[in-house]
Amino acid sequence: MRIGFYIFFIAFLTGCTSPTESNTYRGLASFKEESACYDRTTEPYTPVVDTHLHYRPFNGKAIPFEEVNDYLRRTTVRFANVYGIGQMLPPNSTCLNYSKCPGVPVLPTTRNDLVNAANMAENPPNDLHLTLSMTFTDLSNPESTIALMELYEKEYPGFFHWMGEVNLVKQAQFNNQHVAATPENINQWADFMTALRLRNDPITIHSDIGNDDEPTRYLYLMEKVLDTYPDNKIVWAHMGLSYEQIRLRAEEHIDILSRLLNKHPNLMLDISWRLLDDYYFKRPSNQSVYIDFLNKYSTRILPGSDFVAFKGNSYEIYQQELKATSRILQYLDDDAFRHIALGDNYFKLLKLDYQAPQVCS
Template sequence: MTAALAVYLSACSTMPDDEEAEPMVSVSNDSRPLSSFALPPDQQDCYDRTSEPYTAVVDSHFHPRPFGGSAIPAPELFNFFDNTTVRFVNYFGIGQVLDLQSGCTYYLDCPGVPASPSIKNDFVNGMEVMAYPHENLHITLSMTFMDLAHPENITSLIELYDKEYPGMFSWSGELNVMKQALLGNLHEPATKESIDGWAPFMAVLQERGIPVTLHSDLGNDANPTEFLPLMEYVLASYPDNKIVWAHMGLSKELANMNPYEHVTIMQRLLGDYPNLMLDISWDVLFNAYHEWGPVFINFFNSHPTRILPGTDFVAAGTKSFDQYAKELDVTSRALKAMDDNAFRHIALGENYFRLMGLDYYAPDICPTTAAVSAGQ
């Protein structure tokens, strides 16, 4: 066991149960502004893992608006990022917006209230990004309106986005293929027939090099791989698209899957589909890391170029900076235990930059860090 992994497991074992607990470490990183990542690695200061934060510089899975109700104002939200390590963020709308007349903020608190695909979140996100430019933050806007069960009008709506926000939306998702938690809000999962109907809009995404983040539950405790064939059908149907599988397929409904089985499935799919990447956002994954750290850390180290970090934070107006800081900390604890190569690619953004074709670069890891992470 490496020294980094031992520290990680120790941190996991002492994690407080209190949801409002403060982050265990400071997540600020004032010495790494956005502009520093525009320099080639040999022109940047190397990253000293013994003294600099382990939290990610990329939040590739972030929701600036809730399912319903008020959101954290954009200027306040940007301060959140300024006071953490995050310099790059994906703005995911909420693809299934709750009925505006319901007064609901969170879908699980409102069973029976419809959550329907909508362009509302995306358009508000686009307007706010234009209204509040920020020199220390790179925001990637994402199209999240797509109804994967009824894809007939998706391409025409993409044309609407092109007209209203030309060139601004360069990601797609989070889109729900199968999300068990939303079934109580009339979510309609995709079927193999509807997946066949994705072909026109997936062709647009492929042509433009736009990644798509898909939420597709792997299964549940009764049947851990119940919905795996659905995701495999997507991958087999669209192997040339850049597909990011959110949360590695895990969910609250799947809390007890054998970690070796999970990792074996992920390894097979990464081998079969070179354009597939895995999103390790959401603190649900921490439940798996907490008990089975070595299994997952070894998997991440073995596939350093195929993983993206994220929080899955939903910026409801009732939430505070401390809550975001805690979620960033918890979802970054696996990063702390990764080897230097994986840490640079995942935590420091190299995977994100290359996937997006951005002119940014992750810094090299300081040589002194390598000895520490190797347990020397």
């Protein structure tokens, strides 16, 4: 009885909340060198990396930085991209959800990025690997991008190693003054895309393929980006899908993605946002098709939750989003699981000194 009390008391002091939380998952150090193989029969299917995580909201109060980090510690995630949200509502607006406030502008800003950087400077976690991302860029008005990148580097030298999520075309924000970039605008990205390439920094781009009325309405914009900047590391967010396009045939979707992946070796896809699972991956007629696709292109896929840390969200919601966006990973073959879920693609993309464990045979 007394021994049990002491074990409970020590666990309480060290922050071990329950046998199902962080004390049972692999720590950051286990990815630093050769470690025990990953047993898929007993260890979770959720990934060790969340490459699409918004630490800041569109407006209003955010979940505190350290609290979001605690969410990661309570799951399998040990590596994460710290996105802000670059397109924010006006600071004097009471609107929290832009979709409910048509006409209220959602425009690019540096506000969230600088808060993220300040939080990282003040509270750098030693048990998580976090990659700060620049989300401020206005792709339809890119002239100031280089100057702002230089400002970021001056204020927070060596902090930022990613750009995005930035919007090439996001139909959901058309009613909030978002304007899709044009081919002419894309040509104007040359200086900051060169800077990203020299820094070895990827860029994550939100670019809708189309909508249910015009399935490939905006595809030409992403094709223009890929043709113009073939040497940049480009991550296509959400596999190009959106709530405006929930009825694209799986075969047509996969044909588009396969063609572009084959043509552009530096292109990667992220499978963030539960929209993919809700409307595409888990449909009985689609699941096996997408599993085959992810197995075939397993070195080109990154996992992510697309969780937004506004104050109304919670750990339970993050956990739900992580499980939903990762559900398909449990059906992948071992090589694909190691590349995607165990972080191999992420480590290689950023040239990190970490390695994914082998999957137990």
